[in-house]
Amino acid sequence: MEYKNPLGVDIDLETGVIPGAKKLVRRLSDLKGYFADEKAYEELLKENPVVYEVYAVEQEEKDGDLNFATTVLYPGKVGREFFFTKGHYHSKADRAEIYYGIKGKGGMLLQTPEGRAEWIEMGPGTVVYVPPYWAHRTVNTGDEPFIFLAVYPADAGHDYGSIAEKGFSKLVVEEGGEVKLVDNPRWKE
């Protein structure tokens, strides 16, 4: 038997950086078609801000193993809609996931393939259980970076397809200084 070596790393709780992790950067241009307000998107694209960064420690895609990653999701809006991660189902749809809030303020938007949406507020210390089959997207509803940890099966994979095409059934927007969930006009089952 070949055993893997255990690993301990210290997440920088201020910046979300995991030393030695693989870094991925997603700018606004990587989120084309994702935001409802296309005019506001084109306008902000001139600056093309970084929307989020991911620091991932990933294993081979094998049954039984675990990956983990921090995400630093920056504050901002496209029109009324708060900055978010792309969001995905898992390629192996029955794989679950755990999120843990580290810093800042936000939430998770989840939905079933039929479009039943749930919103869970997140702050430092919040644990979110993402059950099998639920798509998940995190949203920054605050004015500082929203940082969290995700732990997910190494063979879960990311299925971005349907979310990229039609989004979630709800949009997370600012209305009169408050966070509101409204129907996404582009959503269809």
Ligand SMILES: O=P(O)(O)OC[C@H]1O[C@](O)(CO)[C@@H](O)[C@@H]1O
């Ligand atoms: O993969 P997305 O939807 O862009 O969101 C990024 C975050 O979600 C994960 O894919 C985990 O579900 C992580 O890699 C990262 O924390």
Ligand SMILES: [Fe+2]
């Ligand atoms: Fe996931």
